Amino acid sequence: MISEDVILRVKELNNIVDVISETVRLKKSGKYYTGLCPFHNEKTPSFTVTQDRQIYKCFGCGEAGNVITFVMKTKNLTYIDAIKNLAERANIVIDYNESSITDNSEKLYRINRDAARYFYYNLRKDKIAMNYLLKRGLAPNIINKFGLGYALNSWDALLKFLKSKGYTELDMLSxxxxxxxxxxxxxxxxxxxxxxxxxxxxxKVIGFGGRVMDNSNPKYLNSPETSIFKKGTNLYGINYAIQDNKEKIFIIVEGYMDCISLHQHGINMAVASLGTALTTNQAKLLKRYADKVVIAYDADSAGEKATLRGLDVLKEEGFDVRVISIPEGKDPDDYIKNKGKDGFWHLVEGALELEDYKIQKATKGLNLNSANDVAKYADLTVDIIKDLQPVEKDIYINKLSQQTGIQNQALYDLMNNKLQKDGNNEEKVNRDSFFGDKYYLEPVYVKCERALIKMIINREDMEEHINKTLKEEYFISDKRRELYKFVCENLELNEEEITGLIESKFMDYETIEEWIKIREIKVMDKDCDNKILLDDYVKELKRLKLDQSKKEIMEKIKNYEAQGKLRESIELAQQLFNIQKQLDGMQ
Known part of the structure; x- marks a missing residue:
């Protein structure tokens, strides 16, 4: 067995786009990446990588999988060897033994959890520390929700506590x-x-931040990077922001207090980047859960610079990126305390689109009454909008022409010169267009079996009907029958939890590939009677099963007649009659 935690960490720290890009030249197209399939010869790209789901699929040959199966297939490795290969790539230390594969993260999670509990109880016993937070405007329930704590004014209080729990100095250093x-x-x-x-x-607790209660420096002190705490891959508050995020939006602030304050006022999709420029890995994490990001950094010069560094990272991941300009030189914490949730949400609704924000910044220090500055402004603006879609370009060109008095055609000429220099005249790939030649045609029963398993996972209020209607013996494929049984045995788990179990239990490429294909199909429809849909799939499987039996019996009758075994042939003919009768009844 391979620990589910190992598999999860290997997948987390090996982004599928990065891994596949080492073998396949990928081109970004919206939320997808496309390229020539490495599993069959083709001239037109049929191979797609979906970053938010961390899977690949070829519409030409039907191959599908995740980062682990890709390494298995392209490097001809076993499942365990592929895990080892990816673990080494991500600098994950793994403990190998005969019965299981684990990494060293579990002890780090435990010691961090125990330290967090220790800090938590300290805060509730220290009036000065608690009063500091209350005076900052934090309510007791939000202090508890975020697990805030207090480190005693002692050189070795935590060290002694953790030693009493059985941890060594080496564990604490790690x-x-x-x-x-x-x-x-x-x-x-x-x-x-x-x-x-x-x-x-x-x-899970992966690290800590500590803030002084006076004006001493450093104001904030953070945990160093460890094998489970990578500052460039995590965001503060992400564990709460992904819960019930129906708006599919994140609001990114800079610090702990900004994030907590927004949550306290009901802005529950807030996360904090902890004062650093956003990284690609953080953007990839956010993309799993949302399509839109609003940046709400402090309105000082440092905040604006951090904003600009993070914008393109988010845009490249396919986000709708907006930017709030906090007025009056305040930070989000100050502003929401003064204006409340409605006042802050008004800023969110009026947030500038990425290009508008960049253009606004381009005007800083420029005098549009000066011909020289107007030329500079036009050049900067065209540079910002040149990679937009044609309709968006037209809108911005018209705006720019009205602002500067420069003719539209002159601005288009300027843009075309920039595009030629960049070599950016390739035609964009549209995922919804036809992908290459489809070399495979799956039998009807394949779709039926996959759809039925997906309906079991998303069963909603259909569990009783499924139990009455669907039987294990209806499945034609052994592989999908096995997955059907496994899902039925784990119905108390959600889809993600079942996926984790499958990836740790089944170590063959085919099963994992099949599971990914099952997860990808969409069968439930709120506008349809899903019970009727399920009945149709079951009926089709029964018909196909009977057709299969009919062909087998006909082949046996043919052989018996050739051997002169008339009695056996007549017995089979009766079976054939009964099967045909059932098939006629399904018409």
Whole structure:
């Protein structure tokens, strides 16, 4: 067995686009990437990679899978060897033994959890620390929700506590909770600070941030990077922001307090980038859960620079990117305290589109009454809009012409010169257009079996009807029959949890490929009677099964007649009659 946690971490730290790009030249097209399939010869791209779902599929030959199966197939590796290969690529330390494969992260999760609990209880016993947070406007329920704590004003309080729990100094060093001094002694990293536990998207503690309660420096102190805490792959508050995010939107702020304050006021889709420029990995994480991002950084110069660095990263991942300009030099925490949820949400609704924000920034320091500055402004603006879709380009060109008095054609000429220099005249690939030649044609029963398994996963209020209607013996494919049984045995789990179990239990390429194809199909329709749909799929499977039996019996009758075995032939003829009668009844 392979630990589900190992598989999850291997997939998290090996983005499928990056891994496949080492073998296949991919081109971005909206939320997808396309390229020539590595599994069959083709001239027109049929191979797509879906980043938010971390899967690939070829519309030409039918191959499908995830990052692990891609490495298995392209490098001719076993499942376990593919896990090892990807673990090494991501610098994940794995413990190999005969019965299982685990990494060293589990102990780090445990020690961080115990440290977080220790800090949590400290805060509730220290009036000064608690009053500091209350005076900052945080309510007790939000303090509890985010698990805020307090590190005692002591050199070794946490060290002693964790030793009493059985952890060694090496464990604490690995987690970044203690430091080593010049005399080979050890002391706590966090002392006399408010503690902000940092959770990953699953709600596991992966690190900490500590803030002083006075004006001393450094104001904030964060855990160092560990094998489970990578600052460029996580965002503060992500574990709460992904819950019930029906709007499919994230609001990104800079710091802990900004994020917590927004949540307290009912803006529950807020996350914090912790003051650093957004990375591609953070953007990829967000893309799993949303399509739109609103940046709400502080209205100081440092905030604006951080905003600009992160915008293109988000745009490249296919987000609808908007930017809030916080007025009056305030940060989101100050603004929402003064204006409330409605006032802040008004800013969100009026957030500038990415290009408008960039154009606004391009005017800084330029005098549009100066011919020289007007030319500079036009050049900067054209550079910003040149890669937009044709209709968007036309809109911005018209706006720019009205602002500057420069003729539209002159602006188009300027843009075309820039595009020629960039070599950016390739035709865009549209995923919805026809992909190459389809070399495979799947039998009807394949679609039926996949659809039925998907309906079991998304059964909603149909469980009783499914149990009455669908039987294991109706499945023609052994592989899908096995998956059907496995899903039925784990109906208390959701789709993601079942996926984790399948990937740790089944280590062959075909099963995982089949499961990915099952997950990808859409069968439930709110405008249709799904019970009738299920009945139709079952009826089709029964018919196909009978057709299969009919062909087998006809072949046997033919052989018996050739051998002169008339009695056996007559017995089979009666079976054939009964099968035909059933088939006629299905018309």
């Amino acid at each position: 987690a970044g909770l203690i430091l080593k001094n010049n005399n080979n002694g050890y002391y706590d990293r966090f002392r006399n600070r408010i503690i902000f536990p940092v959770f990953d998207y699953r709600g």
